[in-house]
Amino acid sequence: MKEILSEVQTWLEQEEPIAVAVVVHAQRPTPRPVGAWMAVTASGKMAGxxxxGCVEGVVFQEAQEVLQTNAPKQVTFRVVDEEGWEVGLACDGEMSVYIEPLTAMHRALLDALARGETVAWVAHLSGEGHLLAWPDGRQKGRADLAPALEGAFPGPLAERxxxxxxxxFVQVCAPPPTLTIVGAVHLGQILAR
Incomplete structure (x- = not known):
């Protein structure tokens, strides 16, 4: 989600309807890992x-349908399927992408990420709600999804x-670690670049 943060925030300011898609499952080699995000607006803009590039066209079309129906869906791509070859899935893998309209809970996730917080995101894959959780125990959303968080912190983690x-689907997002370099020797100078 961090990789699409700035674009999605801009679209929210413009009051664009947005659908988000995330890889929730992958088997064997896939082009992007579980936890990779993409956002699509009703007007056709994309981020992430x-x-x-293998299945983005199909995911874009599915996201447009999700925006029209307001109903989340999960789409699975396999190379053994005719559709897998048609859409260009280049690896011998299988991946599932969960697509849903952007909600107030997504906005809360975006806000937490913008503040640089470590936060866990839980999405019920039938479209029945979300949970945001912080390492200090705070939670927002569907409390009965909390068992999905067992062992998730400190992260990073992305899995079904x-x-x-x-x-x-559970994803723990954390800010990048800070590297402190002491001294200005040659190696330190190169690392600092």
Missing amino acids: SVSG RSTPVGEC
Whole structure:
């Protein structure tokens, strides 16, 4: 989500309807890892990538449908399928992409990321809500999704998990670590660049 943060914030300021897509499952080699995000507006703007260009066209079309129906969906791509070859999935992998309209919970996630906070995102993959959680125990959203967070912190983490209330996608987003370089020797100078 961090990779699409600035574009999505701009679109929100312009009051654009937005759908977000995230890779929630991958098997064997895939162009992008689980946790890769993409955003699409109703007017046709895109940010991010779920496959490095392989399935973005189909995901774009599915996102437009999600925006029209307001109903989330999960789409799976496999090379063994005719569709996998047609859309250009280059690897011998399989990937599932979850697409949903951007909600107030997504906005709360974006705000936390903009503040540089470590935060966990849980999405119920049937479209039945979200949970945001912080390492200090604060939570916002569907509290019954909390079992999906077991062992998730400190992160980073992005995976699909089974819970008593159904399948969920869990992603822990953390700011990049800080590297402190002491001294101005040659190696320190090169690292600082």
